[in-house]
Amino acid sequence: MALTTEEQAAVDRLADYNxxxxxxxxxxxxxxxxxxxxxxxxxxxDTAAVAAAVSRLAGEANTNAGTANTKAGEAADSALSAGLxxxxxxxxxxxxxxxxxxxxxxGPGTRSARxxxxxxxTAADSIAGSTxxxxxxxxxxxxxxxxxxxxxxxxxxxxPTPAVxxxxxxxxxxxxxxxxxxxxxxxxxLVTEAVQLVAGLAYTxxxxxxxxxxxxxxxxxxxxxxxxxxxxxxxxVVHTVARNGHTxxxxxxxxxxxxxxxxxxxxxxxSDWRLF
Numbered sequence: 001m002a003l004t005t006e007e008q009a010a011v012d013r014l015a016d017y018n019x020x021x022x023x024x025x026x027x028x029x030x031x032x033x034x035x036x037x038x039x040x041x042x043x044x045x046d047t048a049a050v051a052a053a054v055s056r057l058a059g060e061a062n063t064n065a066g067t068a069n070t071k072a073g074e075a076a077d078s079a080l081s082a083g084l085x086x087x088x089x090x091x092x093x094x095x096x097x098x099x100x101x102x103x104x105x106x107g108p109g110t111r112s113a114r115x116x117x118x119x120x121x122t123a124a125d126s127i128a129g130s131t132x133x134x135x136x137x138x139x140x141x142x143x144x145x146x147x148x149x150x151x152x153x154x155x156x157x158x159x160p161t162p163a164v165x166x167x168x169x170x171x172x173x174x175x176x177x178x179x180x181x182x183x184x185x186x187x188x189x190l191v192t193e194a195v196q197l198v199a200g201l202a203y204t205x206x207x208x209x210x211x212x213x214x215x216x217x218x219x220x221x222x223x224x225x226x227x228x229x230x231x232x233x234x235x236x237v238v239h240t241v242a243r244n245g246h247t248x249x250x251x252x253x254x255x256x257x258x259x260x261x262x263x264x265x266x267x268x269x270x271s272d273w274r275l276f
Contacts, residue, residue, distance in 0.1 A: 007053040188228060199223035199268075205239060205257070206230040213257075214242040215266070215273060224267035233260045241266070248273040 003011065037106065098105035101114045111119065188202035189195075194212045197203065199219055205211070216223060233239065241248070241255040248255050250272055257264075266273050 003053055003057075007049055010047075010049040011053075068101070188226070190230070197225045199225060202226035203229065204228045204230040205232045207232050207239070210237055210239055210241050213239045215244045215246065215248075216268075217244050219246070219268040221268060221270035224265055226263070226265045227257065228263045229257070229259075229261050231260075233257060233262065243273065246271070246273055247273060 019172055027216045091131045095105070099112050102254075103108050103115065106113050187253055188204040191203050191205045191211060191213065194214075195203070196214050197216060199216050200223070203213065203225065205213075213227065215225070227241070237256040241257060243252070245255050246268070248266070267276065268274075
């Protein structure tokens with residue numbers, strides 16, 4: 001905040017006015033030859049200039065004070081943010097240490113890294129000295145189990161190999177081995193004559209003569225029907241499953257049921273009827 005050259009000159013002349021240099025008694029030159037004052041107008045102009053300068057300087061001072069207040073507020077906000085960041089860092093460190101070495105850091109049932117290491121070490125100690133059978137080629141496809149002390153090979157219990165044809169089946173024990181099987185359906189609709197099959201139902205065929213079973217025309221993906229022979233099929237009696245516009249196992253052919261005792265589920269995968 002500084003005075004302009006003109007403002008500074010006006011201020012300097014005020015000292016002369018106050019000292020009485022332009023008083024009519026002590027300074028006759030303050031009057032013109034015709035009796036009019038010649039210096040008073042200049043004094044008034046200087047007074048106005050000084051007043052304007054004072055007003056300008058006051059405005060600049062207020063502006064600078066506002067800027068200072070703003071900077072002070074920004075500094076306070078920065079200090080608060082720094083404090084919050086420091087607290088968050090401290091909390092994160094405490095949480096990290098809890099998960100590394102604490103006890104149930106996330107509540108009951110959770111373990112810190114130290115607790116998990118202790119658990120693993122305890123588990124390893126509990127099986128010290130136990131044996132595991134050799135995974136030799138001769139043992140491929142067999143189950144392993146615990147006999148209470150060691151892991152042993154379950155002799156004579158081969159595991160069935162998953163295959164596309166086994167889709168939807170489950171593994172069940174036969175007493176001496178494991179095989180794929182379908183879930184049994186209790187009962188079923190008796191078929192004694194040609195029938196339009198409905199998805200989601202099971203049918204037991206008891207017809208004494210050949211009949212046609214027609215698959216649904218517009219099945220949705222996942223639709224399925226189950227067909228079971230109820231002592232109907234023989235060398236002289238076979239039945240037909242009409243595909244009704246869709247392929248069966250990729251073939252544009254109707255399916256023939258000619259195996260006595262057959263129990264088959266036919267399901268739709270979205271474009272083709274599949275068997276399992």
